Amino acid sequence: MEQLFTEKIHDNLYYIGVNDRITTLFERMWPLPDGVAYNSYLLTGEKSICMDLVKDFTVKDFLSKVDEVLEGKPLDYLVINHVEPDHSSGIDEVLSRYPDLHIVCNKKTVPMLKNYYNIEDNLIVVGDGESLKLGDHEFTFYMTPMVHWPESMVCYEPATKTLFSQDIFGGFGTLNGAIFDDQVKFNDYYHSETTRYFINIVGKYATQALRALKKVGELDIETICPVHGVVWRSNPRFIIDLYTALAEQKTVPGVVIIFGSMYGNTQRMAEAVAKGVAEGGITDIRIHDIANTPQSYLLADTWKYRGVILGSCSYNNNIFPPMSFLMEELHHQKMKNNIWGFFGSYSWSGGAMKRFKAFSDELKLDTLSLQPEIQGAATKEEIEQLKELGRQMARRILEGDEA
Incomplete structure (x- = not known):
């Protein structure tokens, strides 16, 4: 398959996220001088599995990337790690395209899907530490409540040592041609925008964030796929340590x-x-x-x-x-x-x-x-x-x- 708009992360895993260069205020509060990326991921194999969605007005570009990867095959599963609308509001159009889609979520997500989108059917509910096999992929789910919504969770694929981390390890800013940590000068622009993102969005839940970081820090991780910011394939420990330092509020002498x-x-x-x-x-x-x-x-x-x-x-x-x-x-x-x-x-x-x-x-x-x-x-x-x-x-x- 020739990749025009998608990016292969590793075998059977593709980046299908989109850039938002239109929104100027994240949550209508936080400035986005350089926009923001809504990251989504697609796994292929016996079943096709999408990890989180994108904001509604970007869903056309998102679906074109799904089409590029699936080449006419159906989308079987959608994993919702975090139901905040910048990661779910494209769901109506996705369901109109794939009406038999099954949604994997946790019990706290269920009423939110009902309240936001009137969705009650085809739900597969998972619990903390539970493993689920979808085709030839197997995942383990970990609840990370209040990082930064009560239904937040992360998804780990042991076979590829990949963590789908939702908002955890995210940052402001679009992805400008490159999506991986080893393709950008992270310590320049991305570092400050990741820091500001954590403090603005997650900071007030620092105690809960530390608990979540301890939970994911015990996993054997080679790749981190967040829903904002760069994909970590070269040095995932760097972003784990940065988020931990921010959660502990390690101040500088200034x-x-x-x-x-x-x-x-x-x-x-x-x-x-x-x-x-x-x-x-x-x-x-x-x-x-x-x-x-x-x-x-x-x-x-x-x-x-x-x-x-x-x-x-x-x-x-x-x-x-x-x-x-x-x-x-x-x-x-x-x-x-x-x-x-x-x-x-x-x-x-x-x-x-x-x-x-x-x-x-x-x-x-x-x-x-x-x-x-x-x-x-x-x-x-x-x-x-x-x-x-x-x-x-x-x-x-x-x-x-x-x-």
Whole structure:
């Protein structure tokens, strides 16, 4: 068979995924500057088996790839490891083409298929650790609940040592001609987009992710086929270790400063804090204007850096609304291993520092004691106080490295 649009992974396994260069926000929240891939896989042999589907508006390209591989033969089985619509919404068109298709899923997927697509028939329900033979292929299924939906599972083929991992080990970004880890410069673009994907999509379920990673880490794996990002055939241990480090939130010795400013005064305060951090000996410093930086990147940097400093103006006796939204998301993340700093500003009545204190107290954060609250524009003495906040953060981080 001449392969025009599909990619052979190994004997009887083909990549039939598609690129989405149209969607700009994943889940209508997370920026996709370089799109995203929806990966699907097709196994051939005595029976033809599809591993996960694609988003509805990409299903035409997907079906053309199925046709290329099957060459007129029927599609017998569909394994749904994760029913989120970016991996299942093409199912109506697939079923119209293959009405006798049997769907392999777990018991938590069953009501979701009913609720989303009114599908109740031709279901084969599998449990945790259960093996199932489909033609000349045999698979073992492992439940990975809340990574990142309750019905999530992975599928392992022992004969080829292949793991079909659904969203686990995925990443943002399209696949640009190459699909394998050894065909791309992963440590460049793909590394940052995989990291951001984990933090945005899976991060709040880090505890469950660690349990799932331990489960799949005990398998003898030579190939990992996720539903987003590259296929791992050369060094699958790399992505397992990367996801484990992210789930454990292993921070780096740097500082991210995120500020909210209406007229520039709080921004100048953030610059003073950053100068103090640099004077304290930290070389990896990021500053973000919360009004101009998408939440996706803010969450990624707070997860990454040991030091997190938030600064905000007050707004209607409260905190600057974009900062309030960020704090709500940070609350969901259940972050650990960070050192936190706070500073605030106000014109006639406070609000920002009260919110920062309540946030810190509720989450029992490791917080620096110096928390400047400044009225109007900072004076020379207050600028020095802000710089000292930065120096304190630097000392805490460097002392931790030396311990």
